[in-house]
Amino acid sequence: xxxIVFTEFxxxxxDKFGLEVxxxxxxxxxxxxQGAYTAIGTYEFSEMLGLLKHLSExxxxxxxxxxxxxxxxxxxxxxxxxxxxxxQYNDPLEMLSSIxxxxxxxxxxxxxxxxxxxxxxxxxxxxxxVMIYKSSRAMYxxxxxxxxxxxxxxxxxxxxxxxxxxxxxxxxxxxxxxTNE
Ligand code: HEM
Numbered sequence: 254x255x256x257i258v259f260t261e262f263x264x265x266x267x268d269k270f271g272l273e274v275x276x277x278x279x280x281x282x283x284x285x286x287q288g289a290y291t292a293i294g295t296y297e298f299s300e301m302l303g304l305l306k307h308l309s310e311x312x313x314x315x316x317x318x319x320x321x322x323x324x325x326x327x328x329x330x331x332x333x334x335x336x337x338x339x340x341q342y343n344d345p346l347e348m349l350s351s352i353x354x355x356x357x358x359x360x361x362x363x364x365x366x367x368x369x370x371x372x373x374x375x376x377x378x379x380x381x382x383v384m385i386y387k388s389s390r391a392m393y394x395x396x397x398x399x400x401x402x403x404x405x406x407x408x409x410x411x412x413x414x415x416x417x418x419x420x421x422x423x424x425x426x427x428x429x430x431x432t433n434e
Contacts, residue, residue, distance in 0.1 A: 256294035278307040324398025391422035
């Protein structure tokens with residue numbers, strides 16, 4: 254997992270819960286990196302799981318809720334860092350249906366070792382998109398948060414429902430329906 258995912262995560266934890274909580278979850282997680290992340294480095298995904306688990310214990314918030322909130326923050330980071338990627342789109346469904354064949358393809362050129370999910374589009378109309386998320390990291394709540402922010406970015410609204418196709422969350426079907434005119 255790329256370092257930027259860790260550095261932004263710890264910054265958000267510091268903002269919301271304070272530096273003591275950052276120090277505490279780093280201590281509790283026994284991290285090979287010891288929590289010394291650089292944005293361009295690459296670290297084990299298990300480090301993120303450790304941090305999330307201990308933050309969840311500390312805050313009594315579920316890992317899914319933490320990932321959702323974190324993704325909403327991360328969208329702004331991505332849109333700020335890669336404006337040209339986002340600005341190519343003027344419609345949220347076009348953007349979301351292009352993650353697999355465009356956005357994450359570009360991401361892989363920038364970070365060849367990025368660990369990205371796959372999104373398979375099953376159905377797409379002007380107002381509806383159905384796609385299947387697959388990833389061994391089961392970060393579907395992170396995907397949901399990024400999707401929600403995508404609609405906000407385009408000043409639009411949508412109903413997004415998800416259905417786990419595998420109970421461990423490594424395969425999830427997203428059904429997205431635009432709700433505005
Ligand atoms: C992960 C880039 C848009 C879904 C990532 C990572 C980067 C990235 C750098 C981390 C990879 C790693 O740690 O190795 C971008 C950029 C975007 C974008 C630059 C737009 C400009 C989106 C959108 C979604 C999405 C709109 C919506 C579903 C995900 C998910 C992950 C991820 C779910 C977590 C990894 C996993 O589940 O396996 N993306 N992304 N991305 N991205 Fe994107």
